[in-house]
Amino acid sequence: xxxxxxxxxxxxxxxxxxxxxxxxxxxxxxxxxxxxxxxxxxxxxxxxxxxxxxxxxxxxxxxxxxxxxxxxxxxxxxxxxxxxxxxxxxxxxxxxxxxxxxxxxxxxxxxxxxxxxxxxxxxxxxxxxxxxxxxxxxxxxxxxxxxxxxxxxxxxxxxxxxxxxxxxxxxxxxxxxxxxxxxxxxxxxxxxxxxxxxxxxxxxxxxxxxxxxxxxxxxxxxxxxxxxxxxxxxxxxxxxxxxxxxxxxxxxxxxxxxxxxxxxxxxxxxxxxxxxxxxxxxxxxxxxxxxxxxxxxxxxxxxxxxxxxxxxxxxxxxxxxxxxxxxxxxxxxxxxxxxxxxxxxxxxxxxxxxxxxxxxxxxxxxxxxxxxxxxxxxxxxxxxxxxxxxxxxxxxxxxxxxxxxxxxxxxxxxxxxxxxxxxxxxxxxxxxxxxxxxxxxxxxxxxxxxxxxxxxxxxxxxxxxxxxxxxxxxxxxxxxxxxxxxxxxxxxxxxxxxxxxxxxxxxxxxxxxxxxxxxxxxxxxxxxxxxxxxxxxxxxxxxxxxxxxxxxxxxxxxxxxxxxxxxxxxxxxxxxxxxxxxxxxxxxxxxxxxxxxxxxxxxxxxxxxxxxxxxxxxxxxxxxxxxxxxxxxxxxxxxxxxxxxxxxxxxxxxxxxxxxxxxxxxxxxxxxxxxxxxxxxxxxxxxxxxxxxxxxxxxxxxxxxxxxxxxxxxxxxxx
Numbered sequence: 136x137x138x139x140x141x142x143x144x145x146x147x148x149x150x151x152x153x154x155x156x157x158x159x160x161x162x163x164x165x166x167x168x169x170x171x172x173x174x175x176x177x178x179x180x181x182x183x184x185x186x187x188x189x190x191x192x193x194x195x196x197x198x199x200x201x202x203x204x205x206x207x208x209x210x211x212x213x214x215x216x217x218x219x220x221x222x223x224x225x226x227x228x229x230x231x232x233x234x235x236x237x238x239x240x241x242x243x244x245x246x247x248x249x250x251x252x253x254x255x256x257x258x259x260x261x262x263x264x265x266x267x268x269x270x271x272x273x274x275x276x277x278x279x280x281x282x283x284x285x286x287x288x289x290x291x292x293x294x295x296x297x298x299x300x301x302x303x304x305x306x307x308x309x310x311x312x313x314x315x316x317x318x319x320x321x322x323x324x325x326x327x328x329x330x331x332x333x334x335x336x337x338x339x340x341x342x343x344x345x346x347x348x349x350x351x352x353x354x355x356x357x358x359x360x361x362x363x364x365x366x367x368x369x370x371x372x373x374x375x376x377x378x379x380x381x382x383x384x385x386x387x388x389x390x391x392x393x394x395x396x397x398x399x400x401x402x403x404x405x406x407x408x409x410x411x412x413x414x415x416x417x418x419x420x421x422x423x424x425x426x427x428x429x430x431x432x433x434x435x436x437x438x439x440x441x442x443x444x445x446x447x448x449x450x451x452x453x454x455x456x457x458x459x460x461x462x463x464x465x466x467x468x469x470x471x472x473x474x475x476x477x478x479x480x481x482x483x484x485x486x487x488x489x490x491x492x493x494x495x496x497x498x499x500x501x502x503x504x505x506x507x508x509x510x511x512x513x514x515x516x517x518x519x520x521x522x523x524x525x526x527x528x529x530x531x532x533x534x535x536x537x538x539x540x541x542x543x544x545x546x547x548x549x550x551x552x553x554x555x556x557x558x559x560x561x562x563x564x565x566x567x568x569x570x571x572x573x574x575x576x577x578x579x580x581x582x583x584x585x586x587x588x589x590x591x592x593x594x595x596x597x598x599x600x601x602x603x604x605x606x607x608x609x610x611x612x613x614x615x616x617x618x619x620x621x622x623x624x625x626x627x628x629x630x631x632x633x634x635x636x637x638x639x640x641x642x643x644x645x646x647x648x649x650x651x652x653x654x655x656x657x658x659x660x661x662x663x664x665x666x667x668x669x670x671x672x673x674x675x676x677x678x679x680x681x682x683x684x685x686x687x688x689x690x691x692x693x694x695x696x697x698x699x700x701x702x703x704x705x706x707x708x709x710x711x712x713x714x715x716x717x718x719x720x721x722x723x724x725x726x727x728x729x730x731x732x733x734x735x736x737x738x739x740x741x742x743x744x745x746x747x748x749x750x751x752x753x754x755x756x757x758x759x760x761x762x763x764x765x766x767x768x769x770x771x772x773x774x775x776x777x778x779x780x781x782x783x784x785x786x787x788x789x790x791x792x793x794x795x796x797x798x799x800x801x802x803x804x805x806x807x808x809x810x811x812x813x814x815x816x817x818x819x820x821x822x823x824x825x826x827x828x829x830x831x832x833x834x835x836x837x838x839x840x841x842x843x844x845x846x847x848x849x850x851x852x853x854x
Contacts, residue, residue: 140188143814144181146800155735156756160769162732164797170785179785179796182816186780189813193842200838203638205831207578209568210238213246213262215539215551218254219531221297222391228297231257235266241829242276245291259565273300273319280306284821285786285828290314290336290346295391295411299325299363301336301344308786308821308828310334310353314346316363329367337387339394339414345373345385353740353788355382358396360414374398374407374418379743387411388434389482390533394418397431401624401747404429408457422462435482436508436533440468442480447471449658452480452489454510468510469502476658481527484534486556489513490527495587495599495656497525497629499540503556516554520544522585522601524629539564543631545585545603545646548578569634575641582606583640585630590649590676590683596664598676599656600683601630601648605640610688615848616645616695618681618718622653622673623702624748625662635837642845645689651676651706667750668761674709681710681717693719694848697777700724701790704781708767708798711776718777720812720847722840725783728767729794731759740788768798771805778812778847782840784819792818815843 151165167175213235220229229250234243248257248270257267266272273293280286289303289312298319303312314329314336329346333355336346342363347355358373373396376383380400387394396407396418403426407418421432421439429450430443434457441453445462452469459465469477469489476492487510489500502513518525523544528551530538536556543549548567554560569578585603592598608614617639621628628648636646650656653665653673665673681697684690697718699707704726711721727733735753737743750758763769779802781795799816808814817839 140181140185143185143803144178145803146178146796153732153735155753156759158759158763160763162797164800165732167796167800168791168793170792179792179816179818179820182796182799183818183820186815186817189815190839190843190846193839193846196842196845197835197838200635200638200841201834203572203641204635204834204837206572207570207634207637209570210236211264212236212568213259213266215564216248216257216259217531217539218250218256219293219297221293221295223296223298229254230297232293235262236830237264237277240277241831242280242286242288244272244276245274246270246272271319273317274302279304280829287828289334290332292336292338292344293319294338294341296341298341301338303332303334303336308784309788311349314344314361325363327361327363327365327367329361329370335385337385337394338391338411339387339409340411343414345394345396345409345414347383347385352379352738352742354379354744355384358383358385373409379737380747382744389529389531390434390436393434395432395434398424399429400744402427402429404431406430406432408432408434419460421459422464425462431479433480433482435487436484440480440482440487441465442477444659448660449473449475450477452477469500469513474658476655479527481529481538483530483538484508485536486538487513488527488538492627492655492658495650496523499525499527501538501556516540518542520547520585522587522630523547524631545601545630545632546580546583548632567632569637572637572641575637578637584608588683588687590680592652592672592676592679594672594675596652596672596676598652598680599650600680601628601650602645602689603636603640603647604645604689605643608643608645612685612688612691614643614645614690614694615845616647616684616690617844617848618647618649618677618684618695618697619703620649620651620677620680620697620699620706621701621703622649622651622665622677622706624653625655625659627655629656635834635841638838638841639845642849644845645684647680647684647689649677649680651680666748668758670749670761671765673706674713674765677706677710678714678717681714692717696720696722696844696848698722698724698844700726702727704728704790704795705730705767709765711779712765712767712770712772715772715774715776720778720780720844721776722780722782722844723795724781724840725787725790726767726781726795726798727790728781728798731762731766731769733791733794734762735759739791768794768801771798771801773805774807776802776806776808776812776814778808779814780817780840780843781815782817782819782836786821 148163149166151162153160214233216231216233230247232247283306287305292301300317303314316325316327333347333349344361348357359370361370384397394409405424406421409418428445433440439455444450451471453465454468455464479490481488487502499516528539550566551564553562571577589597704723707723708728752759783792783795802814
């Protein structure tokens with residue numbers, strides 16, 4: 136039995152000198168970057184042992200929370216089936232596709248069921264432990280994972296004729312996938328195997344698969360074509376993108392007639408189309424890229440729909456001939472409206488559905504077509520709750536006369552809805568079940584309160600906060616609270632339901648999300664106010680939200696925890712430096728806390744792409760100085776900090792494990808914390824950016840994190 140550690144690990148100091156623009160930095164822990172070094176692995180394992188020792192008293196609470204999550208989750212369940220019609224040489228075959236889970240098994244099982252002549256949806260009440268009667272199992276994730284410690288399914292694509300399946304798997308967490316193929320008529324695996332691909336792949340006809348390959352910096356830079364029955368080593372390159380700022384991706388049109396190749400940086404994009412009637416032909420450029428102009432296309436019969444920001448900060452919708460090759464071919468059909476951020480468009484024979492964002496909430500805008508196929512003025516879908524997220528689920532059938540969408544809120548579980556295009560009538564297909572809890576009983580949304588409140592940033596800007604708590608909680612300053620934030624890449628933190636969060640709310644917590652600048656909640660301008668040389672707004676917004684929660688009586692500083700991951704982990708590191716007094720505890724997940732070191736090295740994964748988000752400190756001294764002023768690793772102060780838990784994964788290719796490892800070493804060396812405010816590092820030794828892969832493993836990881844937060848701000852391990 137290994138010895139129980141009595142002191143935290145101390146990383147040796149090995150100075151590494153870095154100089155840029157005449158500025159010299161001595162980095163004492165850069166040596167931790169080499170994960171092939173046995174000493175580095177030993178250090179990470181020692182950190183894990185120390186974290187386990189420091190949290191061993193929480194074993195009972197962790198188990199309680201895990202049991203909470205499991206008790207409320209229907210473990211054997213299936214998704215709402217989706218009808219897909221496949222065109223074959225013999226006609227059309229129709230199948231209902233769905234995924235199901237089984238109690239005790241980590242991964243979903245992908246299935247389909249032959250549809251009857253009238254395409255009546257299957258009766259889900261007939262489902263048993265082995266699924267629906269007559270179903271065909273396409274891929275069992277549990278069998279595919281085998282004994283691997285990590286398993287992630289990337290591509291899952293059935294050929295247009297419905298006879299073959301292409302799927303991609305990653306068993307390390309490094310987001311490099313191997314593509315494999317199944318003959319769905321015989322159930323046999325084909326000999327074809329394509330290693331080392333990026334996540335996406337689409338069929339171009341029934342014999343060709345288009346996929347992307349990443350370079351050494353993990354940037355998808357090439358599109359290749361695989362023909363079934365040929366060696367992957369002979370796959371021809373369809374397109375190569377040499378500009379290191381740009382990624383490539385592939386998609387297919389809803390009618391399976393076109394492969395769409397998208398090329399985009401953070402600020403600029405272009406699209407190419409390739410006909411599936413000639414999959415070995417050359418792709419055609421839709422409109423050449425122009426610096427600062429983003430657009431994406433949707434094939435709509437003999438036309439294109441284009442969502443773009445050319446002269447439209449929050450984007451507009453245009454229509455163009457399918458043969459369009461220049462900007463002048465576009466005709467505006469939904470003009471720019473300031474404050475209404477257009478996100479996406481889905482086109483069908485009889486209607487178009489536009490996804491958008493307004494007043495901090497998502498929305499759907501339905502535009503019908505007349506008999507000639509021309510778009511008519513549309514209308515927005517409306518909803519009753521004050522906070523919610525609504526998202527179009529799409530339909531693989533061009534002739535669909537209904538559309539499906541998902542609706543959720545902080546108090547409403549994920550609900551799959553269907554709406555009739557002509558009548559507007561809505562129907563609930565399924566609401567994610569929340570089972571009775573053995574202590575708290577059945578879940579009732581009316582027992583919880585969700586609301587939007589507003590904090591004021593130092594520059595006077597109002598910052599929205601989404602708040603949820605049990606109805607019995609009062610703003611008297613006594614409640615523990617968790618404030619979550621992200622604030623980068625125009626990614627919004629939209630309100631949604633969480634079974635795991637109930638384990639906090641039922642313990643009297645207030646849960647809040649700070650919609651800080653740099654995110655996408657309030658449109659493109661909100662994002663631009665929190666990036667590059669305005670990045671500090673993200674951090675001061677978050678601190679303002681924390682101060683507002685305390686001022687309004689929702690919590691107190693000694694009962695307030697903060698949480699964020701990835702770029703939100705940078706936010707955690709920055710606010711810990713900026714306002715250590717504001718928080719009792721901080722959980723930083725896969726945190727981007729050594730951001731300046733990373734962004735200075737163009738050989739590291741994703742760095743060059745990131746210059747449009749953070750600025751280019753390698754070539755611009757002003758950017759260097761600005762980033763150095765807030766970089767979490769470089770600005771740790773010799774004062775008391777919140778208790779800190781940093782979680783990471785050894786095989787993360789987006790935020791290397793070395794960033795939190797160096798940060799924790801720096802914190803331990805400098806901060807003035809007592810034993811009641813530990814600084815901990817927990818590394819998953821076989822996982823990637825998303826952490827562990829199995830659902831039960833994920834619940835245990837969540838239980839570990841929530842138990843630590845509860846203990847830090849509540850001082851109790853009891854329900």
